[in-house]
Amino acid sequence: xxxxxxxxxxxxxxxxxxxxxxxxxxxxxxxxxxxxxxxxxxxxxxxxxxxxxxxxxxxxxxxxxxxxxxxxxxxxxxxxxxxxxxxxxxxxxxxxxxxxxxxxxxxxxxxxxxxxxxxxxxxxxxxxxxxxxxxxxxxxxxxxxxxxxxxxxxxxxxxxxxxxxxxxxxxxxxxxxxxxxxxxxxxxxxxxxxxxxxxxxxxxxxxxxxxxxxxxxxxxxxxxxxxxxxxxxxxxxxxxxx
Amino acid sequence: xxxxxxxxxxxxxxxxxxxxxxxxxxxxxxxxxxxxxxxxxxxxxxxxxxxxxxxxxxxxxxxxxxxxxxxxxxxxxxxxxxxxxxxxxxxxxxxxxxxxxxxxxxxxxxxxxxxxxxxxxxxxxxxxxxxxxxxxxxxxxxxxxxxxxxxxxxxxxxxxxxxxxxxxxxxxxxxxxxxxxxxxxxxxxxxxxxxxxxxxxxxxxxxxxxxxxxxxxxxxxxxxxxxxxxxxxxxxxxxxxx
Numbered sequence: 001x002x003x004x005x006x007x008x009x010x011x012x013x014x015x016x017x018x019x020x021x022x023x024x025x026x027x028x029x030x031x032x033x034x035x036x037x038x039x040x041x042x043x044x045x046x047x048x049x050x051x052x053x054x055x056x057x058x059x060x061x062x063x064x065x066x067x068x069x070x071x072x073x074x075x076x077x078x079x080x081x082x083x084x085x086x087x088x089x090x091x092x093x094x095x096x097x098x099x100x101x102x103x104x105x106x107x108x109x110x111x112x113x114x115x116x117x118x119x120x121x122x123x124x125x126x127x128x129x130x131x132x133x134x135x136x137x138x139x140x141x142x143x144x145x146x147x148x149x150x151x152x153x154x155x156x157x158x159x160x161x162x163x164x165x166x167x168x169x170x171x172x173x174x175x176x177x178x179x180x181x182x183x184x185x186x187x188x189x190x191x192x193x194x195x196x197x198x199x200x201x202x203x204x205x206x207x208x209x210x211x212x213x214x215x216x217x218x219x220x221x222x223x224x225x226x227x228x229x230x231x232x233x234x235x236x237x238x239x240x241x242x
Numbered sequence: 243x244x245x246x247x248x249x250x251x252x253x254x255x256x257x258x259x260x261x262x263x264x265x266x267x268x269x270x271x272x273x274x275x276x277x278x279x280x281x282x283x284x285x286x287x288x289x290x291x292x293x294x295x296x297x298x299x300x301x302x303x304x305x306x307x308x309x310x311x312x313x314x315x316x317x318x319x320x321x322x323x324x325x326x327x328x329x330x331x332x333x334x335x336x337x338x339x340x341x342x343x344x345x346x347x348x349x350x351x352x353x354x355x356x357x358x359x360x361x362x363x364x365x366x367x368x369x370x371x372x373x374x375x376x377x378x379x380x381x382x383x384x385x386x387x388x389x390x391x392x393x394x395x396x397x398x399x400x401x402x403x404x405x406x407x408x409x410x411x412x413x414x415x416x417x418x419x420x421x422x423x424x425x426x427x428x429x430x431x432x433x434x435x436x437x438x439x440x441x442x443x444x445x446x447x448x449x450x451x452x453x454x455x456x457x458x459x460x461x462x463x464x465x466x467x468x469x470x471x472x473x474x475x476x477x478x479x480x481x482x483x484x
Contacts, residue, residue, distance in 0.1 A: 052396065052400060056400045056401070057340060057397075058393065058396050058400060060347045060350075060390075060393050072339055072340075072343065073347075074342075074343045074347065076346070077342055077343050077346060094312050094314075097314055097319055097322070098314075100316075100319055101315050101316045104316040104318070104319060104346075105315075105316065108353075115361075119357075119361050119374065119378070120361060120374060120378050120381060121377070121378065121381035121385070122385075123385050124381075132361065132374040132377075136361070136363065139362060139363035139365060139366075143363070143364075148302075151300065151302050154294065154300050155299075155300060158294060158298045158299070159298070
């Protein structure tokens, strides 16, 4: 049964965490909102399914995944569902919940990244909230980002010697998400990251191992990988990085 | 096996969503950080477990739950684990994930409530970020809060006629969380809520049915229920509600 991913077509955003898992697993999937309207796809198809008339399960926001009759929303929840099916999660319940817990903490960090450029309102442009954004970003770089990175490095170290993955003894979607997180942070905060990275050798080594996995490397070179841009969650605004 | 809840002792906060499930299920549990240090409990015991030396699974933040050897963090993840064990979640996997998805969306709303009074930095006092807080709260009341409440009312209506619960045909932790959400919103935004509530008859009726459930009613009257206060997530600052 083919997987259908529904996410905004122009950005990596939260959908990218799901894409990386699907790409690493090399399963067939449709990136529905990026496909032609004439084939019944596109953003209009996404909005129809989101409204819930077709499923009795309305979605609050993209991304969501359709797999046969199942429709699942919330990025970490999608990965929680996909993990065992793609061979990218541990089998035991408590280990699966541990992986999910880490993914939820990654999601918390992603939310905080978003709020560095939108601290007041998602309905306003960045330019309309630049002054508070500069303040929030300064706190993010100084306090929040190191706190999260400290934590993830600690988790990695607590699991060392078993292949140096985040969870258990083999690759999981959490490792792929750590890769994406570091990619995004390097894009959005190059100065801050160049200063911070020496403190996180484990995470950087994990990132580098993921980047050269054959399927991930091929994906990153493909047209399927959208470039980072200033409509996404990770944005490069120099004033938020100094 | 007794459940041990770890959360800050002076506030309802995110821990309250877990407490309500434990109380409705009438299982024995320890609210560890609120118990005496002389018995090996208290905040110090929480901080020790959080640091992870005892479990190889460090926690990023409270709340977390200990159940035998299992330690689980992230509020929605705790409820995802507890739900089937307390008889407060559907049995089928996809229905459990649906309940979890709704809980994650509740968590998103709770995060946005938090950021109405702390839009710039959790390391600063509210008084140091009052001006941006007033702006963020105005957007929250006008745009974000109605968007979330519209969604939850829609979910309830899509499941109508099966007992009028959020998920399936019986009470789940999601219903208890909707109750808590409305309690908190009424505390923090009494003016906004008095204007909005007529638009959400389903959610209000659900709230009122939860409030009179015998175990919940007894809990709300007990000393175990901490009063809302201005250290918690839902805070009553009049300037954020006008």
